[in-house]
Amino acid sequence: MSTIRVVWGSATAPTEMASYDGALADAGIENYNLVTVSSVIPADAEVEVVGTAPDLGPAGNRLTVVQARATTAGPGRVSAALAWAQSEPGSGDSEATETGPGLFYETSGETEREDVERRVLEGLEAGQGLRDWSFTEPGIRSETAVADSGTYTTAIVVAAYGQSEPIC
Numbered sequence: 001m002s003t004i005r006v007v008w009g010s011a012t013a014p015t016e017m018a019s020y021d022g023a024l025a026d027a028g029i030e031n032y033n034l035v036t037v038s039s040v041i042p043a044d045a046e047v048e049v050v051g052t053a054p055d056l057g058p059a060g061n062r063l064t065v066v067q068a069r070a071t072t073a074g075p076g077r078v079s080a081a082l083a084w085a086q087s088e089p090g091s092g093d094s095e096a097t098e099t100g101p102g103l104f105y106e107t108s109g110e111t112e113r114e115d116v117e118r119r120v121l122e123g124l125e126a127g128q129g130l131r132d133w134s135f136t137e138p139g140i141r142s143e144t145a146v147a148d149s150g151t152y153t154t155a156i157v158v159a160a161y162g163q164s165e166p167i168c
Contacts, residue, residue: 061164074147
């Protein structure tokens with residue numbers, strides 16, 4: 001069984017990229033090359049909400065992720081949210097597994113936490129409606145941050161799939 005870890009962070013810095021890098025550091029994934037995937041959870045994967053990632057391998061490796069990310073120039077507020085649900089064993093094309101396949105949905109914006117949480121759950125529900133699977137109750141995690149004038153702030157919530165892998 002593979003583990004998908006949900007991590008989050010936020011940071012303020014003098015540039016947009018520096019604030020993003022700081023948010024990645026806050027989540028513990030700053031030393032990886034992130035490869036974004038669309039958002040399907042494989043059958044038999046365990047989703048674990050950890051906040052900060054443990055060591056997932058050597059620096060410079062590729063890490064597969066689903067990412068909600070928002071950046072703003074201050075003054076302003078950003079929020080990012082990730083929601084997920086897995087299907088019951090035997091749903092979809094999965095056979096005798098502990099959990100069936102599932103979905104991640106992500107959203108972000110220059111808005112309040114409640115708004116991104118509402119929107120991400122609406123998106124997840126729409127995605128569930130496209131599949132003939134029986135889903136468990138959804139999980140959700142959001143992050144909100146405020147940027148002062150003259151700074152950039154980034155908020156992220158990331159699902160990191162397994163361990164990192166060599167990029168070359």
